[in-house]
Amino acid sequence: xxxxxxxxxxxxLFNIANETGEVNVNELSRRLQxxxxxxxxxxxxxxxxxxxxxxxxxxxxxxxxxxxEAGLIIRKHRLTEMxxxxxxxxxxxxxxxxxxxxxxxxxxxxxxxxxxxxxxxxVDPHGSPIPDRNGxxxxxxxxxxxxxxxxxxxxxxxxxxxxxEFLKFLNSREMRLGLKIRIRSIEPFDKxxxxxxxxxxxxxxxxxxxxxLLVEKxx
Amino acid sequence: xxxxxxxxxxxxLFNIANETGEVNVNELSRRLQxxxxxxxxxxxxxxxxxxxxxxxxxxxxxxxxxxxEAGLIIRKHRLTEMxxxxxxxxxxxxxxxxxxxxxxxxxxxxxxxxxxxxxxxxVDPHGSPIPDRNGxxxxxxxxxxxxxxxxxxxxxxxxxxxxxEFLKFLNSREMRLGLKIRIRSIEPFDKxxxxxxxxxxxxxxxxxxxxxLLVEKxx
DNA sequence: AGATTTTGTTAGACGAATCTAACTTATTAC
DNA sequence: GTAATAAGTTAGATTCGTCTAACAAAATCT
Numbered sequence: 147x148x149x150x151x152x153x154x155x156x157x158x159l160f161n162i163a164n165e166t167g168e169v170n171v172n173e174l175s176r177r178l179q180x181x182x183x184x185x186x187x188x189x190x191x192x193x194x195x196x197x198x199x200x201x202x203x204x205x206x207x208x209x210x211x212x213x214x215e216a217g218l219i220i221r222k223h224r225l226t227e228m229x230x231x232x233x234x235x236x237x238x239x240x241x242x243x244x245x246x247x248x249x250x251x252x253x254x255x256x257x258x259x260x261x262x263x264x265x266x267x268x269v270d271p272h273g274s275p276i277p278d279r280n281g282x283x284x285x286x287x288x289x290x291x292x293x294x295x296x297x298x299x300x301x302x303x304x305x306x307x308x309x310x311e312f313l314k315f316l317n318s319r320e321m322r323l324g325l326k327i328r329i330r331s332i333e334p335f336d337k338x339x340x341x342x343x344x345x346x347x348x349x350x351x352x353x354x355x356x357x358x359l360l361v362e363k364x365x
Numbered sequence: 366x367x368x369x370x371x372x373x374x375x376x377x378l379f380n381i382a383n384e385t386g387e388v389n390v391n392e393l394s395r396r397l398q399x400x401x402x403x404x405x406x407x408x409x410x411x412x413x414x415x416x417x418x419x420x421x422x423x424x425x426x427x428x429x430x431x432x433x434e435a436g437l438i439i440r441k442h443r444l445t446e447m448x449x450x451x452x453x454x455x456x457x458x459x460x461x462x463x464x465x466x467x468x469x470x471x472x473x474x475x476x477x478x479x480x481x482x483x484x485x486x487x488v489d490p491h492g493s494p495i496p497d498r499n500g501x502x503x504x505x506x507x508x509x510x511x512x513x514x515x516x517x518x519x520x521x522x523x524x525x526x527x528x529x530e531f532l533k534f535l536n537s538r539e540m541r542l543g544l545k546i547r548i549r550s551i552e553p554f555d556k557x558x559x560x561x562x563x564x565x566x567x568x569x570x571x572x573x574x575x576x577x578l579l580v581e582k583x584x
Numbered sequence: 585a586g587a588t589t590t591t592g593t594t595a596g597a598c599g600a601a602t603c604t605a606a607c608t609t610a611t612t613a614c
Numbered sequence: 615g616t617a618a619t620a621a622g623t624t625a626g627a628t629t630c631g632t633c634t635a636a637c638a639a640a641a642t643c644t
Contacts, residue, residue, distance in 0.1 A: 151631065172591055184632055186593060191630095203592060203639065233452070234478050244472050251466045259453050370601065391621055403602055405623060410600095422609060422622060 148195075150250050153219050154178065155188055156197060157249075159208050160216035164285075165306075169206045217281025222257050223249035224270035224277070229260045231271040238271040239313035272313075273304025273323050273360065289363070291327070292337065292356035299328045300361035307358045315355070320344060327361065367414075369469050372438050373397065374407055375416060376468075378427050379435035388425045436500025441476050442468040443489035443496070448479045450490040457490040458532035491532075492523025492542050492579065508582070510546070511556065511575035518547045519580035526577045534574070539563060546580065 148156065158177050162169045171189070175182045193200035197212035208216060226245040230236040236244075251257075261267075269275050277283035288303050302325040305316065316322070327343045337353035351359075367375065377396050381388045390408070394401045412419035416431035427435060445464040449455040455463075470476075480486075488494050496502035507522050521544040524535065535541070546562045556572035570578075 149630080170591075171593090175591095180631090181633065182592065183594080183634085188631080234482065236474075236478065240474070244470065244475050247470045247472070248467070251463065253463050253466070255455075255459070256463050259455065263453065368600080389621075390623090394621095399601090400603065401622065402604085402624080407601080 147252075148197075148215065152188070152192065152195075152197075153215075153250055155185075155192060156208070156212060156216040157219050157223075159198065159206060160213065160220060163208065171206065174206065214281040217277040217283055219249050220283070221277040221279075221281060222251070224274060225257055225260050225264070225267075227270045227272070228264055228267050228276070232264055232267075237313075237317070238308075239310040239317065241271065242308055242310070269304070271323075272308045273302075286362070288360035290357050291329075291339070291351070291359040291361050292353055294329050294361065296329050296332055298363065299326060300363055301326055302359060303362045304360040305358055306360060312355075312358060319349060320346070321359075366471075367416075367434065371407075371411065371414075371416075372434075372469060374404075374411060375427070375431060375435040376438050376442075378417065378425060379432065379439060382427065390425065393425065433500040436496040436502055438468050439502070440496040440498075440500060441470070443493060444476055444479050444483070444486075446489045446491070447483055447486050447495070451483055451486075456532075456536070457527075458529040458536065460490065461527055461529070488523070490542075491527045492521075505581070507579035509576050510548075510558070510570070510578040510580050511572055513548050513580065515548050515551055517582065518545060519582055520545055521578060522581045523579040524577055525579060531574075531577060538568060539565070540578075 155174070155178065158174055159169055162173055162177060166173070171182055171185050174180075175185045178185070189198055189200045189206060192198040192212070196209055197215065199207040199209055223245045226248045227238075227241045230241040230244060231238055267276060275283050275285055286303070289300070291300065291302075294300055302321060302323055304323070305312070321343070325343050327341050330340045330342055330348065332339045337356070339351055339353075339356060340348050341351060342348060374393070374397065377393055378388055381392055381396060385392070390401055390404050393399075394404045397404070408417055408419045408425060411417040411431070415428055416434065418426040418428055442464045445467045446457075446460045449460040449463060450457055486495060494502050494504055505522070508519070510519065510521075513519055521540060521542055523542070524531070540562070544562050546560050549559045549561055549567065551558045556575070558570055558572075558575060559567050560570060561567060
């Protein structure tokens with residue numbers, strides 16, 4: 147079994163790899179708020195446990211075993227978030243910190259029961275896919291709203307940044323998953339766009355926001 | 366804030382004091398499966414934090430502060446057990462180990478929400494009282510079934526031992542909290558008793574069992 | 585290409601929580 | 615009331631996860 151600390155390293159490795167492709171010691175150090183020498187030594191330990199491929203000065207990679215174990219932790223995290231929103235009536239902006247703790251609970255039945263009560267959900271409240279029982283996760287091929295063209299109508303399917311500030315911002319604009327959005331115009335200077343959705347006819351969204359919104363072109 | 370380890374010592378101190386009155390290093394050591402020297406040094410640490418009254422070779426006592434903090438952990442434990450049974454449909458024999466982990470979750474809102482969803486329960490699924498927001502807990506004055514007399518009719522209100530084996534035994538006899546039990550006879554030799562309840566007219570219960578069943582005389 | 589900056593590693597220390605071995609105090613038994 | 619046993623403490627070691635200081639390698643910038 148892995149320690150809580152090891153689990154946090156695995157999860158971070160998994161998440162960074164998913165976001166930015168390559169993981170290095172520095173990035174992991176910043177993400178976990180842990181100094182680089184500590185990270186280096188943990189990488190050696192995880193390498194011994196066959197969870198990470200580690201070579202001095204080279205980028206870090208999870209092994210297949212490491213990916214599986216990381217995926218299973220993220221599975222527990224996302225199931226928990228879904229449970230907190232669906233069954234316990236928390237807002238999507240309030241679940242991260244709690245899930246961050248509950249993901250370390252060691253009990254197979256506990257998460258199986260959650261999953262059952264939730265009706266085997268495929269995604270969490272932020273649209274991120276829930277890894278399967280083997281830790282495997284597949285992202286649908288969403289586009290960033292910032293990559294869409296004028297005139298397109300899309301459906302908001304996931305948010306990349308799950309910071310409570312960003313989610314509160316979306317709340318304040320009445321934006322939630324599933325929302326149908328039409329792109330009315332794009333300002334070339336700063337790439338901000340004007341969209342319409344629901345009862346809102348001309349909402350301005352900065353590029354910073356649009357890059358964090360993943361959408362599906364409607365079928 | 367107290368570490369997870371410290372929380373476990375506090376809880377054990379609280380529970381042992383409640384069960385047997387006095388707590389000593391040896392007992393705590395056995396309960397926590399931690400060697401005595403380790404316990405001694407932890408007691409010194411908790412004494413520094415004003416959570417425990419500690420004097421060499423003397424029995425151990427929680428301070429008021431210690432009692433409060435222990436009570437709040439047990440509050441979280443019992444709320445969780447109630448949540449697992451009521452909202453997640455676990456059996457009362459399956460919730461202890463999960464609650465043992467969730468009790469350490471640091472989130473005020475999480476447990477407030479639980480409590481609200483449960484409708485502010487007063488007891489957990491085993492009949493133990495849930496401490497209030499200040500960690501204060503009051504046991505009703507239940508009797509042990511083993512102390513009742515022939516002819517009495519009582520209501521099963523709590524179980525002392527919450528081991529899964531004992532609870533499965535009760536399940537197999539269709540015994541649950543709230544059950545009305547009539548004492549038909551007591552065997553003087555081994556203090557086993559014969560009771561009737563529900564559809565069962567003459568069930569034999571050993572003294573070992575009866576000592577672990579807390580009952581209320583009906584109003 | 586050489587200098588500078590960034591990134592990564594090595595070495596050594598530290599606190600938390602645990603252990604074993606040896607010793608001391610308290611309790612129990614005869 | 616002493617001997618034997620049980621309970622408790624002290625001292626010192628160990629593992630885990632962290633740190634800082636110093637050094638080394640790689641990347642970047644003229």
